[in-house]
Amino acid sequence: MSHADFASLQERFAYLTERDSADHLAVNCPAEHLLEFCTALRDSLGYDLLVDVTAIDWDAETSPRFTGIYHILSTTHHNYIRIASDCTDDAEPSLPSLAGLFPAANWHERETYDMMGIRYEGHPDLKRILMWEDYPYHPLRKEFPLAGIEVPFPAADVAETANAKVLPAPMMGGPFVSSADGTMREIEPQAKDESWTEKEEQS
Amino acid sequence: MKSESTTLGYNSKVEGEVVVTQADAVINWIRKHSVWPMPMGLACCAIELMAVGASRFDISRFGMEVMRFSPRQADCMIVSGTVTYKMAEVVRRIYEQMAEPKWVVAMGACASTGGMYRSYATLQGVDRIVPVDVYMSGCPPRPEALLDAMIKLQDKIGRERSVKNLTAPKAAAAAPAFAGKEA
Ligand code: SF4
Numbered sequence: 130m131s132h133a134d135f136a137s138l139q140e141r142f143a144y145l146t147e148r149d150s151a152d153h154l155a156v157n158c159p160a161e162h163l164l165e166f167c168t169a170l171r172d173s174l175g176y177d178l179l180v181d182v183t184a185i186d187w188d189a190e191t192s193p194r195f196t197g198i199y200h201i202l203s204t205t206h207h208n209y210i211r212i213a214s215d216c217t218d219d220a221e222p223s224l225p226s227l228a229g230l231f232p233a234a235n236w237h238e239r240e241t242y243d244m245m246g247i248r249y250e251g252h253p254d255l256k257r258i259l260m261w262e263d264y265p266y267h268p269l270r271k272e273f274p275l276a277g278i279e280v281p282f283p284a285a286d287v288a289e290t291a292n293a294k295v296l297p298a299p300m301m302g303g304p305f306v307s308s309a310d311g312t313m314r315e316i317e318p319q320a321k322d323e324s325w326t327e328k329e330e331q332s
Numbered sequence: 333m334k335s336e337s338t339t340l341g342y343n344s345k346v347e348g349e350v351v352v353t354q355a356d357a358v359i360n361w362i363r364k365h366s367v368w369p370m371p372m373g374l375a376c377c378a379i380e381l382m383a384v385g386a387s388r389f390d391i392s393r394f395g396m397e398v399m400r401f402s403p404r405q406a407d408c409m410i411v412s413g414t415v416t417y418k419m420a421e422v423v424r425r426i427y428e429q430m431a432e433p434k435w436v437v438a439m440g441a442c443a444s445t446g447g448m449y450r451s452y453a454t455l456q457g458v459d460r461i462v463p464v465d466v467y468m469s470g471c472p473p474r475p476e477a478l479l480d481a482m483i484k485l486q487d488k489i490g491r492e493r494s495v496k497n498l499t500a501p502k503a504a505a506a507a508p509a510f511a512g513k514e515a
Contacts (some may be wrong), residue, residue, distance in 0.1 A: 277452025284421040298450040
């Protein structure tokens with residue numbers, strides 16, 4: 130039994146729209162109301178544990194291109210709510226930071242910023258968390274190749290002594306994927322295209 | 333001074349007066365039986381490295397149980413795990429802090445080639461930043477495989493010219509030829 134169903138939520142927050150969901154209650158919330166809505170969720174509806182902050186890149190042709198996603202759990206009522214919030218600007222996406230409401234948002238938002246390039250306004254320390262600080266790209270965006278893009282090595286002095294660079298990884302016919310069914314041997318992750326040879330790589 | 337009452341543990345009648353050998357043989361013999369590894373544990377392979385140090389596999393049988401977490405006291409870096417580009421800088425700096433002569437073992441698929449992480453974040457083999465002496469296959473390799481690799485390293489040390497680090501420091505020849513190659 131959900132203690133907050135969509136109808137009762139919308140009565141209080143008229144700007145919400147319902148979102149298709151295979152499991153929990155899910156709502157779309159405009160970015161400008163996100164803080165207000167989440168504050169109400171936390172303080173009066175019992176949603177007290179921020180579980181996940183992530184984002185979707187729908188791809189460069191779609192507008193709005195980026196959607197921020199939040200999962201919040203009520204530890205008293207044992208149910209989740211999913212909130213989706215579109216970024217209005219496609220080129221420089223941003224969302225209000227929830228770090229002031231839920232301390233857990235701090236690192237989650239840094240990760241989403243690092244991977245997707247969404248700026249969280251009001252975040253106390255918005256810097257990269259996974260990639261090194263002057264990395265120029267946001268790797269989980271749709272147009273970014275899995276193998277990576279050549280950029281300077283993180284430390285200039287090490288790059289010089291070791292003659293190292295950040296190079297695109299050889300994909301060797303990858304990415305490696307598992308086919309859904311078959312014997313253990315067949316479902317082992319493998320490249321779809323195995324026509325490459327080590328010899329070709331070296332030439 | 334030797335007097336009437338002195339007893340010697342060395343019997344010159346049986347063992348002879350002099351041992352003739354080569355400097356290389358002695359120096360390498362000393363080096364290879366006191367390898368002090370530096371555990372560069374970066375991912376899951378490090379768990380197997382710990383197993384090697386524990387009683388079941390017992391690396392001390394081969395004279396290299398003195399794992400040192402300070403690079404200044406170690407001479408063999410065991411790179412056990414996935415080297416990300418962000419960490420690569422650190423690995424190289426720690427390598428540089430180790431005293432010569434020094435050796436590197438690339439443990440497992442990740443350290444040897446990037447392993448299954450063919451991605452923007454992972455260095456495709458630690459040999460792109462430090463010279464590797466022994467590569468090990470496996471994901472993760474079994475502890476016995478690490479022992480085997482360390483014994484291979486001992487063999488390799490035994491065949492080295494022991495003064496070579498005086499004449500041509502390894503670090504200068506660090507970069508393998510393909511490191512700067514366009515992919
Ligand atoms: S080779 Fe396998 S076990 Fe070792 S660090 Fe890589 S993924 Fe982990």
